[in-house]
Amino acid sequence: MPTPKPIIQVEGLAKEFRRPKRIEGPFGGIRTLFTRQYVSKLAVDGIDFTVDEGELIGYLGPNGAGKSTTIKILTGILQPTQGSVEVAGVVPWKERERNARNIGVVFGQRTQLWWDLPLRDSLELIGKLYGVERDRHRANIERFTELLGLAAFIDTPVRQLSLGQRMRGDLAAAMLPEPRILYLDEPTIGLDVVAKERIRAFIATLNKDEGTTVILTTHDLDDVEKLCRRIVLIDGGKVLYDGSVEKLKARYAPRRRLVVQLAEGARWRGVAMPGVEEAPPEEDAEPGTVALLFDPETAASAEVIAAVLADHQVTDLSIVEPELEGVVHRIYAAREAVA
Numbered sequence: 594m595p596t597p598k599p600i601i602q603v604e605g606l607a608k609e610f611r612r613p614k615r616i617e618g619p620f621g622g623i624r625t626l627f628t629r630q631y632v633s634k635l636a637v638d639g640i641d642f643t644v645d646e647g648e649l650i651g652y653l654g655p656n657g658a659g660k661s662t663t664i665k666i667l668t669g670i671l672q673p674t675q676g677s678v679e680v681a682g683v684v685p686w687k688e689r690e691r692n693a694r695n696i697g698v699v700f701g702q703r704t705q706l707w708w709d710l711p712l713r714d715s716l717e718l719i720g721k722l723y724g725v726e727r728d729r730h731r732a733n734i735e736r737f738t739e740l741l742g743l744a745a746f747i748d749t750p751v752r753q754l755s756l757g758q759r760m761r762g763d764l765a766a767a768m769l770p771e772p773r774i775l776y777l778d779e780p781t782i783g784l785d786v787v788a789k790e791r792i793r794a795f796i797a798t799l800n801k802d803e804g805t806t807v808i809l810t811t812h813d814l815d816d817v818e819k820l821c822r823r824i825v826l827i828d829g830g831k832v833l834y835d836g837s838v839e840k841l842k843a844r845y846a847p848r849r850r851l852v853v854q855l856a857e858g859a860r861w862r863g864v865a866m867p868g869v870e871e872a873p874p875e876e877d878a879e880p881g882t883v884a885l886l887f888d889p890e891t892a893a894s895a896e897v898i899a900a901v902l903a904d905h906q907v908t909d910l911s912i913v914e915p916e917l918e919g920v921v922h923r924i925y926a927a928r929e930a931v932a
């Protein structure tokens with residue numbers, strides 16, 4: 594495999610927003626216009642990360658963490674207060690047009706399609722606008738129509754599309770110019786399970802087959818669990834975690850849960866193993882089920898299972914991995930408690 598090359602480099606990135614301080618009282622509105630006092634907000638406060646070509650990363654954080662601000666800087670919409678950024682060799686805010694040629698952007702809440710035109714016309718126009726070679730553009734439209742299931746509504750004007758259909762159209766539109774990097778902001782927000790799956794499959798295919806680098810911002814941790822190997826987690830404009838999903842779980846939720854279903858009439862005798870603890874019974878647990886908590890680093894799953902089986906008659910055993918959702922909520926909650 595070729596050595597991956599960095600395609601996005603972010604160093605010491607900071608963005609401060611300043612707005613005039615609101616003056617209360619009589620004529621406050623007018624006096625606000627002339628004030629020299631400012632309230633400032635550090636939306637991004639010294640962020641560093643590097644993304645290699647072909648990576649698919651989840652850029653996560655609670656509301657107001659600084660995600661959109663970072664993406665706006667990477668796409669060239671905003672200029673940072675400090676720090677350096679290079680995206681495919683381009684400083685985005687200095688050369689917005691050159692940067693735009695390398696990137697595709699999809700914001701869940703907005704569309705870049707022409708509202709009154711059928712989806713097909715929008716997609717064809719994009720080929721002309723970006724000067725994509727005709728046959729290639731046709732072939733791409735055909736492929737994306739297939740992958741995203743656009744055929745049923747490709748002749749419908751965009752304004753009549755459902756949110757899920759429009760989102761699929763938007764994804765096709767963003768990828769038709771064949772950008773090297775795709776920024777996705779909440780691509781599955783408000784969609785049903787089927788539409789979500791279709792969109793996830795499309796993103797995974799592009800990443801795998803074309804090597805498209807994808808930065809995904811989402812509050813839907815199922816998106817992340819299904820698509821991303823790496824997460825950059827931010828809060829208060831700073832990076833809290835940068836690494837694999839597995840390591841994040843291992844660090845913040847090290848314990849696995851082993852759920853044991855005892856045979857009818859069998860009595861629970863306990864398991865005496867260091868690092869293994871009985872979990873408090875859950876409200877909706879079936880009678881005869883016992884849950885154990887253990888850290889696979891200190892007690893291997895196979896050994897815990899063997900210890901249970903040695904002393905008990907069991908009808909079912911399952912190991913429950915921690916869900917990313919729970920892990921991330923715990924991190925946010927811990928931060929809030931400190932703040």
Ligand SMILES: Nc1ncnc2c1ncn2[C@@H]1O[C@H](COP(=O)(O)OP(=O)(O)OP(=O)(O)O)[C@@H](O)[C@H]1O
Pocket residue numbers: 610611612634635636654655656657658659660661662663
């Ligand atoms: N134009 C602006 N002027 C002043 N403050 C801003 C501006 N844009 C963002 N902020 C503030 O900067 C902080 C980070 O905002 P940002 O939109 O980047 O967060 P986010 O992580 O994308 O949040 P969300 O998940 O809610 O979209 C917030 O406190 C926000 O209020």
